[in-house]
């Protein structure tokens with residue numbers, strides 16, 4: 266299986282196609298685009314039907330095997346998936362829970378850091394180790410985090426060979442639970458840094474590290490943000506396990522996905538392209554509603570980021586949307602390159618009518634405000650006894666806008682974080698403090714270790730160089 270850029274041809278020449286492991290280690294393509302498979306792999310109806318009742322790790326190995334092609338042995342893929350999903354505390358890995366008739370929560374938070382980022386990151390770390398050993402290479406991952414990505418990445422990469430990780434987080438702007446998941450790792454290949462600035466400052470620092478060729482080469486810089494292809498591929502797996510548990514491929518299933526960078530929702534598109542019958546995917550945003558507006562009004566236009574109860578989705582540029590756009594313009598790399606280069610300048614794209622119509626065959630968008638988010642947490646608790654986190658509440662409220670659950674098709678809301686990861690918001694809405702489950706045990710007692718830096722890219726580069734010894 267080869268991977269091509271979404272902007273292929275737009276820089277005057279075709280960007281070369283690359284193999285799976287190179288796509289895993291690559292960030293952006295050299296033309297600024299994102300990598301996607303050259304063709305969509307697919308499963309037959311019989312193959313999908315045979316997933317029913319299989320262990321999660323086996324379905325994962327089948328899906329990842331399709332994307333790896335001959336880049337990895339089947340046995341290696343099976344072993345990596347088995348190890349990655351053994352870190353989850355629930356035997357089903359991502360269990361379904363019925364909330365109302367025909368309306369289900371897909372619990373993606375039973376991994377070591379209690380948010381869905383673990384599903385992809387646990388596998389990604391093992392793919393990195395394999396790819397780096399094969400290439401005899403040591404890389405340095407620098408990641409900016411608004412909370413969940415950093416913890417999941419530190420937990421997945423700590424102690425691994427041939428890779429170091431530096432996580433930058435905005436000092437004082439993430440929850441204590443989120444911070445402790447990063448800062449209590451004692452492994453020698455991990456550094457965590459409290460930056461005296463915002464998440465946007467952290468992200469800008471990482472971006473300018475990538476733009477500095479000399480620095481990038483000196484530390485062999487790598488990124489694990491949500492544009493990484495392996496993360497998307499790993500997230501397609503739970504659409505299959507949930508789908509077959511609810512009757513696919515014999516009947517379709519719909520999903521509602523709380524969205525920020527559009528990675529998780531795009532993984533649903535991938536599962537659909539691979540043959541899973543999905544009737545509808547509702548893209549649910551908080552007040553940072555660029556995606557909901559794009560799908561409903563046809564204009565992808567950046568707004569000003571506002572802070573919400575669901576901070577992992579406080580984003581106004583949804584990086585993975587470029588992959589959907591590329592698909593919707595019939596994989597025209599020149600048009601995709603034009604549109605997204607213009608977006609970088611002007612902050613908006615008018616989606617061509619035919620492309621918008623094709624997006625709307627599968628997707629609808631809903632934006633959920635702060636009041637509705639809190640109301641949904643409370644109503645769910647009162648009606649079902651379940652505490653849900655604010656991101657999940659956005660997904661559920663978005664789904665309810667379309668009253669999909671009243672039809673015959675089962676509706677699955679992706680539950681992306683454990684409520685205990687956002688205790689303040691849950692308590693404010695429902696009046697109950699969600700208890701921290703076993704995976705978070707001892708977190709409060711472990712010593713923390715982190716450094717402090719100003720929001721200054723030169724200081725951060727010097728810090729990373731010193732860590733790496735470059």
Ligand SMILES: *Cc1c(COP(=O)(O)O)cnc(C)c1O
Pocket residue numbers: 380381382413414491523524525526527528529530577578656681682
């Ligand atoms: C990252 C995150 C999201 C958003 O996922 P995207 O792939 O960026 O759309 C939603 N909920 C939680 C809890 C997250 O950590």
